[in-house]
Amino acid sequence: QKEVEQDPGPLSVPEGAIVSLNCTYSNSAFQYFMWYRQYSRKGPELLMYTYSSGNKEDGRFTAQVDKSSKYISLFIRDSQPSDSATYLCAMTYLPGNTPLVFGKGTRLSVIA
Amino acid sequence: DAGITQSPRYKITETGRQVTLMCHQTWSHSYMFWYRQDLGHGLRLIYYSAAADITDKGEVPDGYVVSRSKTENFPLTLESATRSQTSVYFCASRDSGSSYNEQFFGPGTRLTVL
Secondary structure, eight states: OOSEEEOOOOEEEETTOOEEEEEEESOTTOOEEEEEEEOTTSOOEEEEEEESSEEEEETTEEEEEETTTTEEEEEESSOOGGGOEEEEEEEESSSSSSOOEEOOOEEEEEEO | OOSEEEEOSEEEEOTTOOEEEEEEESSOOSEEEEEEEETTTEEEEEEEEEETTEEEEOSOOTTEEEOOSSTTBOOEEESSOOGGGOEEEEEEEEOTTOTTOOOEEOOOEEEEEO
16 A cells, blocks of 8 residues: 555536545644645646645635544636646655655546 | 756667766755656665766666766766666756755656667
């Protein structure tokens, strides 16, 4: 079992829909959780960052962490065609020296 | 230009040839990383470096060599390319003082080994 599991999709939704992207993980030592967005033929870029359990909101994006269930989510409200990308979850034990462990990524298409 | 750049952006080579992928960053970030991205596997860490002359293996280091003589450069060499090394390679960097552990990625190098 990989440390981080993420449904690769693809996921296709109409414009304006609420999107839910999810990852599960097996290592309870993970403390820092991130979501990266990757447009086609580009490198990933950091979208959201959360520490420990709870919710964090940034505009139309909400990141949610449930450490008891080892489950993280990214919600996109009022999805736009410009949100079409691959979303990768990532996590690590410490913010300093340890490398990130990435999920495989979920490809999202928002149809106008 | 400021940021992180990779060269070449596209490369086609043959089995058995040596290939070097270049990565350059202008931020003076201490950490640099090499990943490969394949369908069905996502991003996998090949090697990383905490500073000049300090490198460490990641998840999939076999068949790759790295060096870091200068902080800003982190070349990745495939000593004898194999078809299984056909992939998209991403370089990334991170500031050691970053509390967010944010990695900044380059645009990628698409490598095909025939």
